Structure formats: structure tokens, C-alpha cells
Amino acid sequence: MKISVVGTGYVGLVTGTCFAETGNDVVCVDIDANKVKKLSSGQVTIYEPGLEKLFERNLKEGRLHFTTNLAEGIADAQVIFLALPTPPGEDGSADLSYILGVAEQLGKILTDYKVIVDKSTVPVGTAEKVRAVIAKHCKVPFDVVSNPEFLREGVAVDDFMKPDRVVIGTESERARKIMGDLYAPYVRQGNPVIYMDEKSAELTKYAANSFLATKISFMNEIAILCEKLGADVDMVRRGIGSDERIGKRFLFPGIGYGGSCFPKDVQALVKSSEEVSYDFKILNAVMDVNEKQKLFLLPKIEAYFNNDLKGKHFALWGLAFKPNTDDIREAPALYIIEALTKAGATVSVFDPEAMPNVRGVVGDIVTYAEHQYDSLENADALIIATEWSVFRTPDFDKIKSSLKNQVIFDGRNLFEVSRMQELGFHYESVGRTPVNL
Numbered sequence: 301m302k303i304s305v306v307g308t309g310y311v312g313l314v315t316g317t318c319f320a321e322t323g324n325d326v327v328c329v330d331i332d333a334n335k336v337k338k339l340s341s342g343q344v345t346i347y348e349p350g351l352e353k354l355f356e357r358n359l360k361e362g363r364l365h366f367t368t369n370l371a372e373g374i375a376d377a378q379v380i381f382l383a384l385p386t387p388p389g390e391d392g393s394a395d396l397s398y399i400l401g402v403a404e405q406l407g408k409i410l411t412d413y414k415v416i417v418d419k420s421t422v423p424v425g426t427a428e429k430v431r432a433v434i435a436k437h438c439k440v441p442f443d444v445v446s447n448p449e450f451l452r453e454g455v456a457v458d459d460f461m462k463p464d465r466v467v468i469g470t471e472s473e474r475a476r477k478i479m480g481d482l483y484a485p486y487v488r489q490g491n492p493v494i495y496m497d498e499k500s501a502e503l504t505k506y507a508a509n510s511f512l513a514t515k516i517s518f519m520n521e522i523a524i525l526c527e528k529l530g531a532d533v534d535m536v537r538r539g540i541g542s543d544e545r546i547g548k549r550f551l552f553p554g555i556g557y558g559g560s561c562f563p564k565d566v567q568a569l570v571k572s573s574e575e576v577s578y579d580f581k582i583l584n585a586v587m588d589v590n591e592k593q594k595l596f597l598l599p600k601i602e603a604y605f606n607n608d609l610k611g612k613h614f615a616l617w618g619l620a621f622k623p624n625t626d627d628i629r630e631a632p633a634l635y636i637i638e639a640l641t642k643a644g645a646t647v648s649v650f651d652p653e654a655m656p657n658v659r660g661v662v663g664d665i666v667t668y669a670e671h672q673y674d675s676l677e678n679a680d681a682l683i684i685a686t687e688w689s690v691f692r693t694p695d696f697d698k699i700k701s702s703l704k705n706q707v708i709f710d711g712r713n714l715f716e717v718s719r720m721q722e723l724g725f726h727y728e729s730v731g732r733t734p735v736n737l
């Protein structure tokens with residue numbers, strides 16, 4: 301099938317590449333000429349494990365093309381995916397200007413029937429708006445479908461190729477058949493395409509992200525309670541997670557959820573609720589807990605250093621909002637950097653992938669270590685903000701010999717408390733008994 305993907309960011313690039321991998325002819329359109337130039341010359345513009353191989357193969361075999369010209373990009377396509385940004389507007393609701401802007405352009409250039417698909421995360425009622433904007437100028441029949449994306453950064457290719465489910469919101473039989481054919485190769489047995497009306501599909505996406513964010517904030521509060529009551533959150537997590545009704549995943553406490561989606565989508569659902577005069581109490585609490593959780597380690601650090609961080613030097617491992625990505629949007633590490641530097645401390649950071657992005661945001665207020673162990677030189681303590689695999693089994697002797705004090709503040713519970721005790725570290729983590737040196 302010939303398809304077009306408008307917006308070649310994270311979702312657009314993965315969508316385009318994976319559809320090419322299953323034999324479709326894909327043209328990706330982006331207004332960023334520099335990005336299009338890089339992609340056309342074979343350079344993958346995001347860090348995503350497993351994507352490069354697929355991208356190179358499909359580019360070489362001529363199934364993947366890039367252009368800045370929308371009319372050229374959609375000319376032969378049967379399906380047009382809109383994978384455009386939906387950032388929070390000033391009041392926290394989703395900004396639909398990218399989507400509606402492209403919809404208006406499409407209305408003026410469509411010459412034959414096409415299925416236009418909202419792949420972006422958009423509030424209930426957006427498909428209706430897109431349809432109205434296109435119809436203003438368009439003389440040919442078309443359908444608008446809601447097909448939200450559930451991939452996670454870092455495992456995006458796997459999530460796309462082997463989805464738990466594909467949600468397709470449409471009431472058009474014609475569009476339903478085309479979308480079903482397109483997705484047939486991806487759907488594992490028992491993990492179905494779920495067809496529904498477009499509003500339910502739009503809400504499904506926000507409900508999924510908000511529910512997962514709720515699980516995380518809930519566990520972060522349980523972790524706080526564990527510390528106050530002397531329980532161990534690892535045990536509680538295992539204890540509840542083995543109940544299939546609760547499930548093992550997304551129960552890991554830490555220093556808050558970040559990224560480009562959970563924070564903005566929870567906020568957008570709260571706004572959508574307000575628009576229909578509903579106060580979504582649980583989600584307001586979820587956001588509140590998360591804001592505080594990003595700086596969960598700070599009082600512990602302050603207490604250890606007698607509330608005086610001036611002149612102290614910290615090593616910070618992990619900058620990305622989670623491992624296996626270079627994405628630093630809403631990353632807890634940025635909040636920690638801000639708080640420490642404001643308090644007069646200096647910070648030496650290390651992240652396997654995200655350092656260039658952090659440099660772009662905070663510049664030289666921190667120093668960037670070439671190697672994870674270089675960051676420890678003369679540091680008063682080590683702080684861990686992202687659970688990259690490479691941090692999980694470090695050389696503790698090297699850590700000990702490089703740090704000024706044997707102190708670790710771990711925001712991701714990477715190590716066994718008993719092991720840290722044996723090794724002689726002052727070790728503080730999330731929801732577990734601290735080891736005091």
C-alpha cells in the first residue's frame with residue numbers, strides 16, 4: 301500500500317520505517333528541511349535501539365522517501381498519517397494548531413479519496429474538527445480515522461511491530477477495511493485490532509497514559525509511606541504485583557515520571573475534563589505527587605550535608621527521562637541539576653546518550669564527563685537519576701576510590717540495600733531503609 305506520514309519526529313519516523321518494513325511504499329513529510337536532508341541521506345535523527353537497521357534497509361531498497369513538500373508527499377498515498385506535535389498550550393490543553401494547520405492544507409490539495417489518520421495524541425472531538433477543516437475546501441470524498449499510538453521510547457520498534465493492541469476509531473466501513481489491511485502483518489494472534497468509534501479511540505489513548513501515570517504516582521506515595529513506617533517498597537511491589545489483577549509492570553517507584561507524554565497527556569485530560577465541567581480529582585493528585593517526586597532526593601541530600609550544599613560537588617549519573625533514549629523532556633535529572641546549582645553546588649554529569657541534548661538546554665552550568673567514572677572525581681556524593689543498564693553493575697571499588705565520601709543517593713533503586721551495607725556505602729534510595737554510614 302502507498303502511505304504518507306506527515307511529521308517525521310519520534311512517532312512519524314518509527315511509523316514510516318515500520319510500515320516500509322512490512323512492504324508498504326512510504327513517503328514521510330516534514331517542514332524541517334534540515335531533518336529531511338539528513339533522513340534522505342541515511343542519517344537517523346533520533347536515538348532508538350533497532351531503528352537504524354530497519355531504516356537503512358528500507359531506504360536502500362527504495363520503500364522509504366522523505367520530502368518537505370506536502371502535495372508531493374501525499375500524491376499517491378491511500379492513507380495519510382498525521383504524526384504531528386500536540387504540545388501543551390498555555391492553559392495545559394493540547395495545542396491542535398499543527399494538526400489543524402496541516403488538515404487545512406490537505407483540504408486544499410486532496411484530489412482523490414484518502415484516509416486521513418490522527419496518529420498524534422489528540423483530545424476527544426479532534427477527528428471531528430479535522431474532518432470539518434478538510435471539508436471546508438475539499439471536493440473529493442475522504443475519511444478521518446483515530447489511530448492512537450501506544451509505543452514507548454527505547455522499545456519503539458518492538459512496540460510497533462508487536463503491539464499489544466491496535467486501536468482504530470472509525471465508523472466508515474471503507475476506512476476500516478483499509479486500516480485493517482495495513483495493520484494485518486503486525487497483529488499477533490490474540491492481540492487484536494480493536495475497532496471502535498473515533499471518540500472512544502481518542503479517549504482510550506489519554507486513559508491509557510493517565511492510568512499508567514496513576515500507577516506510578518500511587519507507588520511513589522506507597523514508597524513514601526514505606527520510609528515512614530519502616531517497610532520495604534520492593535517487597536510491597538512484589539507482593540501486590542503478583543496479583544494478576546494488579547500486574548507487575550509500572551509499579552516501580554522512583555523520582556517521578558517524565559518524558560514528552562505522561563506529563564502533557566495527564567494535564568490535557570484534566571483540561572478536557574474541566575471543559576465539560578468535571579473535576580478529575582485523581583489525576584490532579586497524580587500530577588501533584590509527581591511534581592514533588594522529581595525532587596524526592598533533595599531533602600535527603602540536604603540532610604546528609606547539614607543543609608549546606610554550597611561548594612559541594614556532585615556526580616550525577618543519568619539525564620534522560622528513562623533509559624535507552626536521549627530524550628530529556630521533563631527529565632527529573634534537569635530538576636535535580638537546577639536545585640543543586642541554585643543551592644551553590646557544582647555537578648558533573650554522565651549519560652550514555654543524552655549529554656548533547658542536556659548541553660543544549662543547560663549549557664555549561666554542569667560539566668560533562670566523558671566516562672561515567674570520570675564524573676566521580678572529587679565528588680562529595682553520587683546521585684543516580686536514570687536506570688541505564690550500564691549503571692546497574694558498576695565497579696564499586698572505582699566508585700569508592702573516586703568519591704570523596706562513600707555516599708550514593710539512588711533515585712531508581714538500582715542496588716540491593718544489604719549489598720550496599722556490606723560494601724560500606726551510605727546509601728539512600730526510594731521507599732527502602734537507608735544505610736547510614
Ligand SMILES: NC(=O)C1=CN([C@@H]2O[C@H](COP(=O)(O)OP(=O)(O)OC[C@H]3O[C@@H](n4cnc5c(N)ncnc54)[C@H](O)[C@@H]3O)[C@@H](O)[C@H]2O)C=CC1
Pocket residue numbers: 306307308309310311312329330331332335383384385386398401402419420421422449450451452453560561
Ligand atoms: N514520542 C512518543 O514516544 C510518542 C508520542 N505520541 C504522540 O505523537 C505525536 C507526535 O509526537 P513526537 O513524534 O514525539 O513529536 P516530535 O516533536 O518528535 O515530532 C513532530 C514532527 O512534526 C514536524 N512538523 C511540525 N509541523 C509540521 C508540519 N506543518 N508539516 C510537517 N511536519 C511538521 C516537526 O518538524 C517534527 O519533526 C504527539 O501527539 C505525541 O503525544 C504518541 C505515542 C508515543
Ligand SMILES: O=C(O)[C@H]1O[C@H](OP(=O)(O)OP(=O)(O)OC[C@H]2O[C@@H](n3ccc(=O)[nH]c3=O)[C@H](O)[C@@H]2O)[C@H](O)[C@@H](O)[C@@H]1O
Pocket residue numbers: 421449450451452453454509512516549550551552553554555556557558559560561562621622
Ligand atoms: O504516549 C506516549 O508517548 C507514550 O508514553 C509512554 O511511553 P514513554 O513516555 O516512552 O515511557 P514509559 O516507559 O512509559 O515511561 C514514562 C515515565 O514513567 C517512569 N516510570 C515508568 C514505569 C515505572 O514503573 N515507574 C516509573 O517511574 C519512567 O521512568 C519515565 O519517566 C507510554 O508507556 C506509551 O505507551 C505511550 O505511547
